[in-house]
Amino acid sequence: MTETDPRAQPGPATAVAPSARLAATPVPDNVSTPAYLYDLSAVRSAHARLRSWLPEPSELYYSLKANPHPSVVSTLHRLGCRAEVSSPGELDAALEAGVPVSDILYTGPGKRDEDIAGALAAGVRDFAVDSVHGVDQLDRAAALYGVHVSYLLRVNPGGGSRGAGLRMTGGPSAFGADAEDIRACPERYTGGDHARIEGLHLYLATNITDEEALGDSFSEAIEVARALSEALGRPLRTIDLGGGFGAPYARGGELPAYPGLGARLAEELDRALPGWRHHAPTVAFESGRYLTATCGQLLTRVLDVKESHQQRVVVLDTGINHLGGMAGLRRVPPLHPDVLRPNGAAPAQADRIFTAEPPGPAMICGPLCTPLDTWARSHTLPAVVPGDLLSVPNTGAYGLHASLVLFLGHPAPLEIVTDGGQVVRSDRLTFVRRAGL
Structure with a gap:
């Protein structure tokens, strides 16, 4: 309150x-x-700057964990950002800010049954899951509510991202299902009668200020998305490549520039996911710190x-x-x-x-x-x-x-x-x- x-x-x-x-x-x-x-004018400036570095067409999620203040969230939603939330409190903040449930993605490596139930009751229908249990848990919850939901399967690939302030995946992690297991047993991850896979969610590392290192992280994510799209044997509607965009924290300094990133990723997406320019699949990114720091x-x-x-x-x-x-x-x-x-x-x-x-x-x-x-x-x-x-x-x-x-x-x-x-x-x-x- x-x-x-x-x-x-x-x-x-x-x-x-x-x-x-x-x-x-x-x-x-x-x-x-x-x-x-x-300062909301600084939020708008950061958003314009980040959008100019991304390939088009693409969607952009705002990760509320960076700053869930309703004025910040509503400003970014009016600019076209969807909301990525990972708790009941963040869901409440997004709703208070006026974000419609159709623009909310509910993520997180562990969700209580009551968290999922609360999100379903609020009307959320888009989720991200990190495991076989997460798929089954969401399917059972949706069945109880008599609704159908979709989810992004978060992936934990191998490899590493240089220049990252924090590596999210690549070793044992709460985040994502191992790419090797998805390839070996794809049927375990495609859903049930009430929850069906819509796409993949990859977020390899965060707070990368070097453009080449950030591009390498996204390149790894694109290649994993290509390989798993084939392994799953079905068209995927969304590939969320995550973020990793750096920003100064509690010190003076400017937001980093990534002027060549969009062209590089567009070329790689053309090779790996050739329908992306026509939203087949839709490519998405997400950011918290870059948009608000x-x-x-x-x-x-x-x-x-x-x-x-x-x-x-x-x-x-x-x-x-x-x-x-x-x-x-x-x-x-x-x-x-x-x-x-x-x-x-x-x-x-x-x-x-x-x-x-x-x-x-x-x-x-x-x-x-x-x-x-x-x-x-x-x-x-x-x-x-x-x-x-x-x-x-x-x-x-x-x-x-x-x-x-x-x-x-x-x-x-x-x-x-x-x-x-x-x-x-x-x-x-x-x-x-x-x-x-």
């Missing part, structure tokens, strides 16, 4: 390149923090500045509970965020205790009662005192919704949405304990 906070009034946005827009957006000192600030920044205020064992320590009002929680717990590589003074934000007035020190390295910590709540051990900061407003750029993807927001019970940050220099929405997630049902 959400609640409106009228105190958040960001200033006008400046129309510049999406990667630079947030750094140039004036933010008034009276903004309530912590706060995520999302540069739309967001996290605003934070300094709570304390001190010297500890000859090192400057700066404590902020946000930390791993709002950004990089999994990195904070060392489950993924640690963050090295850029922490900057936002454009237009004046330094706070030092009181009689604090004197702003010269810029220099500092240990950056959050407010949580754990030493793991540390963004950086030594990061260059401007001279700051308590009350100063700072910003972490490029946090529109995997920000709040990939954090430890429930840990220690601090309020969730505001989420402020701007468009054309105007605040169009400002709300905050809240959590309510209810009796078990």
